[in-house]
Amino acid sequence: MKKPVQGRIYASVILVASIIFLLPGYQQQEEQVKPRVIAETQTYSFVNNVKPILDNKCLACHSCYDAPCQLKMESWHGVERGASKRQVYDGGRLKDASPTRLYIDAQTAQEWRNKGFYSVLSEYVHEEDQTTLPLMQQMLDLGQSNPLPLNTKVPDTIQLGFDRVNSCPAPGEFSDYAEKFPHGGMPLAVSGLDKQEFKTLSTWLKQGAKIDSQPITLSDTEQLMIKRWESWLNQSDKRSRLLSRYLYEHLFLGHLYLTRADQSGNSTPAFYQLIRSFTPPGNKAVIVPTVRPNDDPEQLFYYRLIPVPGTIVHKTHITYRFDADRLEHYQQLFSSADWNVETLPGYGYEERSNPFITFAAIPAKLRYRFLLNDARFFVRNFIRGPVCRGQIATNVIRDQFWVMFEDPGFELYSNNPQYQSSVNDYLGLPGEKSSLLDFGSQWFNYNNDRNTYLDLRQKAYQQAYPSGAALQHIWDGDQTNNNAFLTVFRHHNSASVTSGWQGEIPLTAWVMGYPLLERTYYELVVNFDVFGSVSHQAQTRLYFDLIRNGSETNFLRFMPAASRQAIYSDWYQASAKIKAKITYHDLDSQTPSDITYSSTKPKEELLQILMHRYPTLTSAEDSINRCNACNDPPTRSAATQASIALRSIAAKPASTLAGIKWLPEATFVRINSVQGDGLQHAAKPFLAYTLLRNRRHSSVAYLLGESLRYQEDLDTLTILPEPVGSYPNLILQLDVSQLDDFVTSFSNIDSKRSFNQFVQHWGVGRMNPQFWQVFHSFTDYMQATNPLEAGVYDMNRYGHW
Known part of the structure; x- marks a missing residue:
């Protein structure tokens, strides 16, 4: 049977x-890939002719982990690698995925083919001996043959934005793709290539897509500086080896810069990455391909500096000075206290999950000072790094909040070795065990450890400072360091960090001490695996929720004891009150504050006191967003005119300025001004501003259900005189003479229809023939005003304008 x-x-x-x-x-x-036949005579050069087109028309979408179909175009390596159907960001996978990091996880085109990538440069042969054009050519042809009309709005039927499902046709699937997506040619839903650009790319592809890459040449000065760094980082004694490991794990994501003179003698930054290499200095670097920077390399390795390859894109460009002065500073800082290393830590589970034990031999006071001196860099690592991509990643933080730090002279952990040893075991971080079966037990264990630590911390601070937290407990940046006071802006599914306190006085503020700052960095940067399972990602984000709560309640220590609960309840409304009782540590409403208040709004009063004390470091003079009695300069420059006009719409709630309700998260504004007042671009000076929509929620205590907690009428607008964020959602353009009309037009928006009319009048749409010129003008602006931070902006979140 x-x-x-x-x-x-x-x-x-x-x-x-x-x-x-x-x-x-x-x-x-x-199908079989047809080997490329490189024509003996090349009409166009990749470096001189092709790459500039890719940088100008393709790179704004095709870069970083979220490049559609993993087709990265920052350098020729990504173009040669090709495309893949696999997603990097996948919130639903049950197991960790094998990483596919360019330059690291495969080195040759064939190795990438073995990992599922297919060429976009080569022809393919069908079983019927029919040959198809390279996939890139087919995409370009589709864009040329069926373009959207210029100066029209992109139809909503074309899926765009962060949440779109990328369609990644393999070479044999293109005909189906073209039938399904007739307007799916490249560049996608934006004014495309001009005739010469199309001819250049098509000819290059037809002639075999030769890549004439040029090696990066280093000046004698750069080579000498790199040699000094590598010699210092690779010393063999245990103390040096532990310190180098600590530095590497904190700098691996950064773009470390030296300076070099260009042909005109001007100083320009040169950017490098700090890596672990299997080969010693003097040899070609071979990157140790571990998933995390604190994974076991399993064999001898060396710390090396290598140039950052390809074109700089803003979203991954987190800069850090790494010159001779920095080396001297490190040598002085880490020799300013006596410390020794008897046994080097390993790379096991315990060492990876708890940096406080791993690096206990390095005095905590020195570690904290190292982080404080460049706090903006480290905060940017976990606010702009791979972890903060997507709504679930960012909806555990507010749309705008201010950050400050405990003074290193009073911060308890870094000054009390006995207290350190009593809490170290409770400072471990979840996420190392990524199995779905481990999720529940891992989370409960680490949440309990965190609350036990806060019990011990609260008692220790009560004993050390019985009068409570005082003003001098907040770091003043040693009066000169602009890392002391920071602002974080969330742009719905991304975030950014600026120096100073920007915008209106926020709903919440953070105070971070050493354990908070170090744990946040390790949980969201060092230990985060962008290819990790849903269990790993959930553990990471849930712990970030605890980090936020701990930073907020640490700020509340400076409030009068009797005021804390009311402020806290305003931050955690409705169902968040339940979570506050079940998950979070109990709020301390008993310990006094050692600050005398004279108003009934202590939160606002404290922040005003600090701005008054440190006006330069906090950016207290905000002529747009916090202007009660601004002293405008007598000369009416374009910048002054813009500030005066724009302040009338800044910091107002959506209940009185309805236009905010339809404005996207980050809007770049280009104001063309008069000759000699501004910056030169395309023969027109201009000023750059950003309109940031700050969404208000009853709480940010949960990963899901954000819309249920949304308080739209409380949304506000922050206006900053520079580009902020890496992902503009909209660009507006006007002349300085039109400022009053622009403000009046925005103030009169009262419906979706009138907002669309506003955008039609002032906006720069995707199908505007000048779109790319205007879009890249903001990179040019940064190149002129702040070249260290300049990079190509991303348009994956640009709307259907």
């Missing part, structure tokens, strides 16, 4: 397999 059943099962399997084999996704198995 079993045989017929088995036979039917076997036949069914064969049938299903046959059907699957005929599906479009499997047709590519019948």
